[in-house]
Amino acid sequence: MESLRSQINAYLKRNAGTRTDGSVAGERTKSAIGEHVHANFNHLLNLGFKLQRPENFGERHIVALCRFWYENNYAASTIRSNLSYMRIFCRWMGKGNMVKSAQHYLPEVPKEELKVKTVAAKSKSWAVNGVDVIAKINEADAIDPRFGMMLRMCLAFGLRAHEVIELCPWKHDRTDRLSPEKTKTGRARDIFIDTPEQRVVLNYAKSMVKKNEHLGWKTRQDNGGAASLEYNKSRWYRLLGKVGITKEDSLVTGHGLRSQYAENAALLLSVIPPTLGGTGGQMGKEDLDLKRAQVSESLGHSRIFVTGPYLGSFGRNNKPDSPDRTKLAVEAAIRAIAPMLLKDVLPERMNDCGQLTIELMMAGASAEPRVTQMLWENHSRRHGVEWLTLGSHNVAAMEAAAKNLSGAM
Numbered sequence: 001m002e003s004l005r006s007q008i009n010a011y012l013k014r015n016a017g018t019r020t021d022g023s024v025a026g027e028r029t030k031s032a033i034g035e036h037v038h039a040n041f042n043h044l045l046n047l048g049f050k051l052q053r054p055e056n057f058g059e060r061h062i063v064a065l066c067r068f069w070y071e072n073n074y075a076a077s078t079i080r081s082n083l084s085y086m087r088i089f090c091r092w093m094g095k096g097n098m099v100k101s102a103q104h105y106l107p108e109v110p111k112e113e114l115k116v117k118t119v120a121a122k123s124k125s126w127a128v129n130g131v132d133v134i135a136k137i138n139e140a141d142a143i144d145p146r147f148g149m150m151l152r153m154c155l156a157f158g159l160r161a162h163e164v165i166e167l168c169p170w171k172h173d174r175t176d177r178l179s180p181e182k183t184k185t186g187r188a189r190d191i192f193i194d195t196p197e198q199r200v201v202l203n204y205a206k207s208m209v210k211k212n213e214h215l216g217w218k219t220r221q222d223n224g225g226a227a228s229l230e231y232n233k234s235r236w237y238r239l240l241g242k243v244g245i246t247k248e249d250s251l252v253t254g255h256g257l258r259s260q261y262a263e264n265a266a267l268l269l270s271v272i273p274p275t276l277g278g279t280g281g282q283m284g285k286e287d288l289d290l291k292r293a294q295v296s297e298s299l300g301h302s303r304i305f306v307t308g309p310y311l312g313s314f315g316r317n318n319k320p321d322s323p324d325r326t327k328l329a330v331e332a333a334i335r336a337i338a339p340m341l342l343k344d345v346l347p348e349r350m351n352d353c354g355q356l357t358i359e360l361m362m363a364g365a366s367a368e369p370r371v372t373q374m375l376w377e378n379h380s381r382r383h384g385v386e387w388l389t390l391g392s393h394n395v396a397a398m399e400a401a402a403k404n405l406s407g408a409m
Contacts, residue, residue: 015092036085066105119308123275125260156201158261165216165232169205189300262310270396274312277403281318330365333402342370375401
């Protein structure tokens with residue numbers, strides 16, 4: 001086993017640092033290839049194959065891996081990614097044309113089951129799937145304050161698991177933005193601080209670490225030794241399971257906070273994502289594409305189609321929405337809200353509720369302040385707070401909240 005592992009590592013050392021086009025691969029890319037190739041060879045060994053040399057890897061092994069992935073309910077996208085990593089590795093061994101598509105190895109499986117869905121049909125966010133974000137983060141705090149802090153950062157800045165673990169908040173705070181370096185793409189990205197609440201979260205994270213420290217755990221729980229990235233990731237997912245954030249327990253994963261961030265970022269730009277009931281007709285295509293591009297950039301991408309898995313499909317050739325769209329959404333929410341749930345407006349919220357009520361009126365909708373308060377509370381909890389500081393344009397956020405309360409999404 002160790003001999004096989006050493007041989008695989010030799011291939012990785014010689015080849016993983018260079019992309020197909022000859023450019024230098026990022027650390028995350030190199031790490032991902034190594035992780036997946038080692039994992040796949042381990043699967044084969046556990047399945048009874050007696051591989052002693054990587055060069056002995058052949059089509060029968062690919063068939064076995066595909067059946068293993070499929071029978072263990074791996075997502076179509078994961079199967080495709082695994083095959084992609086093995087295709088790269090086989091190319092290094094001079095077998096570049098050997099690895100084919102999953103459908104080739106699983107001909108009896110309906111094509112639809114192996115088709116990768118790149119556009120979200122429904123929201124993957126915690127809030128839409130019934131998870132109380134504030135309560136869940138408080139639960140995480142009680143188990144491990146550092147874990148709770150990292151969840152806040154994922155929600156506030158759309159960070160992936162390894163990004164939040166490797167983030168150095170003091171170093172990557174650029175005053176008006178957060179600029180993480182250890183990203184999936186290997187390049188730094190700018191995540192602008194658009195709300196005071198994001199600044200509060202970042203300052204909280206900075207208060208928990210030294211100026212040269214990253215957010216991940218420094219030491220292992222089991223032996224007190226230095227905690228590697230792999231240990232940190234394992235502990236991260238273990239703690240997510242402990243607070244019930246799994247597909248089985250709550251229909252969401254930790255990555256759902258990144259989806260929630262993306263939806264929140266769109267709402268701040270007055271765009272209602274299709275995952276929250278919006279359509280492609282809410283504004284002109286040029287404006288919509290610009291705002292989708294801004295969301296994409298904040299997620300660390302450069303193309304607007306990447307927003308599909310987070311925001312859903314805006315469709316094509318959409319007619320403009322009805323001028324009564326906001327009015328109808330708010331009216332539906334008012335009908336759905338039980339009167340006993342409406343609370344008197346808190347004194348400190350009177351001015352905000354007044355502004356929100358005026359904004360709704362200008363959009364053609366009418367709601368009493370108690371309803372407006374409920375709509376904004378619903379939106380605020382998406383950001384992990386009880387009451388979010390108002391922006392300059394808040395109608396889209398209230399309309400999305402109205403759709404959520406009426407079940408119209």
